[in-house]
Amino acid sequence: MSKRVLTTESGAPVADNQNSATAGVGGPILLQDQHLLEKLARFNRERIPERVVHARGSGAYGHFEVTDDVTGFTSADFLSEVGKKTETFLRFSTVADSLGGADAVRDPRGFALKFYTAEGNYDLVGNNTPVFFIKDPIKFPDFIHSQKRDPFTGKQEADNVWDFWAHAPEATHQVTWLMGDRGIPASYRHMNGYGSHTYQWTNAQGEAFFVKYHFKTNQGIRSLSADQAAELVGKDGNSHQTDLLQSIERGVYPSWTLYVQLMPAAEAADYRFNPFDLTKVWPHSDYPLQRVGRLVLDRNPDNVFAEVEQAAFSPNNFVPGIGPSPDKMLQGRLFAYADAHRYRLGVNHTLLPVNAPKATVANNYGRDGLMAANAQGRGAKNYEPNSFGGPVETGLPLSAPLAIHGYTGTHEAPAHTKDDDFFQAGELYRLMSEEEKQRLVANIAGGLSQVSRDDIIEKNIAHFAAADADYGKRVEEAVRALRD
Template sequence: MVQRVLTTESGAPVADNQNSATAGVGGPILLQDQHLLEKLARFNRERIPERVVHARGSGAYGFFEVTDDVTAYTKAAFLSEVGKKTELFLRFSTVADSLGGADAVRDPRGFAVKFYTEEGNYDLVGNNTPVFFIKDPIKFPDFIHSQKRDPFTGKQEPDNVWDFWAHSPEATHQVTWLMGDRGIPASYRHMNGYGSHTYQWTNEAGEAFFVKYHFKTNQGIRCLSAEQAAEVVGKDANSHQTDLLQSIERGVNPSWTLYVQIMPAAEAADYRFNPFDLTKVWPHADYPLQRVGRLVLDRNPDNVFAEVEQAAFSPNNFVPGIGPSPDKMLQGRLFAYADAHRYRLGVNHTQLPVNAPKATVADNYGRDGFMATRNGSRHDKNYEPNSYSGPRQTDVPLSAPLAIHGWTGTHAAPQHTKDDDFFQAGELYRLMSEDEKARLVANIAGGLSQVSREDIIEKNIAHFAAADPEYGRRVEEAVRALRED
């Protein structure tokens, strides 16, 4: 075997990687030791800004295989025929904690999929819950600030968490999910994933449909109680990462079955509640699940930093046949996600291997900037239109146009006939068994009882009571009992 030579960043051979250059034996280190300075300077820069949310993550490669014909609803090439396989990368994450946080905590989980399709990368960015805490992106920075570390105490504060929820009644549905039995998944393999937002599919005839994605775990749902989670964190703070890594290394490849709910676009305007409201689900009785295919993870990344930490997902990475909807939270994320990666990784982050297209080639007029690797030759122009052989537009839109009407302004969400912030939270509560209800109430009371202000406690209890009178009464009694101890 040929012996490899250790070199500097510029490729020069390194004579000694064990001893710094000094002024004589035992003397001070010399500034001219280029190899030492290069190593220390590079080490200082090995970390990039962590994600503000979804910082703690794990990921794996795999494939998506179409099992059912959905060409009546979308012209997306990677969904065009039964049996077709597409390579993908999936990143799981917690939301609120930092990069060094534990895995087994009560928190939503990110479920972000990058499909490397022949028409470009398609990013589907969702969570392990079908709903979210808010419905307008203007509230997102405030929501995240309330859930993360307090600027003064440096830790998450129940006063902040519950104060925001007290002033955001639309959060009641997601709070019920989060505080219920599915609030702490046992592993990333044992939870569902959801697109959460409403998206648009368009078929070859130009007909538009609104869709919601559901990835159902084939391993079965498994969750932890608060007590079990505390024990797991004490033994292995990286429990979800450990489980995912080891299962794939053993050849036990996790999989999910993808289903979609499909709503003809014409039905959206008169649906009984706003179908683009991220705090609500579409009842399956109205729009049943339709199977699409299966997602399988079968390969671990070789380098977590390069392939998990630098993985960049953006919901505005669409392909022909798939597009956005009027979902306000989705609209905000179309900008925010890509902008976050430009800040964290640089304007050329799409050229990193984990983010670059694999089944096609990116060909555009983007040039220069930090870490640019695709600048073309002397014959390539950096403007368009031109008289040379550069890439040209197709004049074929990716998705159907959305109708726009009305006056500009800061409007509240449109009210449909059955819109409110509490009904679906109550429906979820009433679906639970008695044991599930008891654990939900105990989880809520455990956090709410730590709040210092009575008015914040009362506002939150009122939300649960509006969802279901029994729900509110039981939370109130549990909080009172804890505060009297």
């Protein structure tokens, strides 16, 4: 069998890929060696800016199959009939560490899912926790700065981490999740995924429902203790990537069952707490889980850089029948995610194969820019409206409009009768077994005891005590024992 010829990027055959061209034997390298210069220049540019958050990630392709009728709640085509399958791509990630960080660390996990639907790509960008640390996007850069490497010491600092949480009482619920048993998943396969935010579904009759997504792992929840995680990181820093890759290669395909909670839109205003607050869950007793379908991952990417690092997820990628809610964190992310991709990958990142629609074709008037590849045909117009057969608007909104009232300005979220920052954290604590409580307290105390200032420690202990008196007392005693 004849061998394929190695070429330069312009297609010219390469005569020698082992020796650079020189001025005589042993002489200096020649500037005219186009193949050498091309290789070195390209090598210098093989990396792009890593994500500020969610930098360390893994991904896989799969499909989503509808198992239950939800057409009474949404007109989304990919959910329109039982048995319908849609191709998907799912990216898992840690949040705080850099691209070279370890997998088995105490950190929330990103759970970003792209549905390649016939009505365009739908991106559902969530985490492995149903809540988050903050409820307003204006705090997000400060929060992330407090959790990442300090600009002076170059490492994560307990003072920064706990000082921010001391000033963010709404973080108490998520801190309780993070420091509990599920804070370090054993693998990406053995954790749940959540949309976390509140979204909107609209049915064919125009009725609106607010919705929360729950992807329940069919492999069962498995987590690691701090000691188990430290041992695993020492053996394989890429443990979660290794597990996902090998399980799919062996044909052991991970899967999740999707459930949703649905709230009729009219009930939101009078609900006992703000249903759009990302630091809170909706109790299942109020809005039970309803099954929707099954997600299966069955194909590994051929190239991690091209398909995982360049995968771009934007929560503003909706399809007809699905839209946003007044969730302030979601509203901020509608801009921030897409803008991050324009910075990292360029304005034409949606043309990359992993990001491009697969079940339909993108028709718009976007042209040019870095890495433009959509010629759009000879003579195609780049403006709208036009008289030359270009794509036109439908006049049909993707989802129901959101009612607004009042004055513009910087407002705190509207207060509901049972709104507070601590009640749900206390409920979560009281659901834990005695052994779970002991591990939670030990995990918190291990970090909080490293803080240098007593006032920061006291503020955090006060938050735990506000959630549950026993919770606060145990943390206080454990911190004191470690500091003594």
